[in-house]
Amino acid sequence: MKNDQPTAAVIIGVLATIPYELLTTVLKALGYAKYSVYEVTSLMITLNRPDRLLGAILSMTLGASIALILYWIVVGRFGWEKLIFKSIFLSLQSWLLLEALFMWLIEGRNLIPFRPLSDYYAHLSGVVIFGVVMGLLFQKYVKDK
Numbered sequence: 315m316k317n318d319q320p321t322a323a324v325i326i327g328v329l330a331t332i333p334y335e336l337l338t339t340v341l342k343a344l345g346y347a348k349y350s351v352y353e354v355t356s357l358m359i360t361l362n363r364p365d366r367l368l369g370a371i372l373s374m375t376l377g378a379s380i381a382l383i384l385y386w387i388v389v390g391r392f393g394w395e396k397l398i399f400k401s402i403f404l405s406l407q408s409w410l411l412l413e414a415l416f417m418w419l420i421e422g423r424n425l426i427p428f429r430p431l432s433d434y435y436a437h438l439s440g441v442v443i444f445g446v447v448m449g450l451l452f453q454k455y456v457k458d459k
Contacts, residue, residue: 320382322456323456327379330448335440337439338351348432349433353366353369354429354437357369380404384401384452385456405444
């Protein structure tokens with residue numbers, strides 16, 4: 315049976331959000347962050363009511379989209395070399411774009427109170443974890459299959 319690489323990439327993108335959520339949940343429990351990644355993602359829809367289930371669905375959809383971009387555009391154009399660095403770079407670029415949109419559309423319009431600066435650092439570290447996990451899973455399950 316032939317391996318369906320785009321489907322594997324989507325599944326990897328979905329699964330890579332889980333360690334990201336676990337890290338931000340731990341940081342939230344320690345009082346360092348105000349929201350976990352699933353909660354802050356849900357605010358794009360609910361505006362002021364963080365919900366983990368809705369946030370999980372949205373984050374996993376975004377993770378799958380980022381994984382497809384990594385597979386089709388980044389790997390397709392630049393190859394498999396230094397895949398983990400490419401994955402981290404793409405994850406950071408995606409985070410910057412999504413944070414800018416979030417700030418402009420939601421926080422900047424005072425629809426929710428501004429998050430503490432530590433929230434940004436917590437999510438930044440989570441994005442790096444997302445990129446590393448996605449890159450490692452790509453190397454194991456997608457590369458040369």
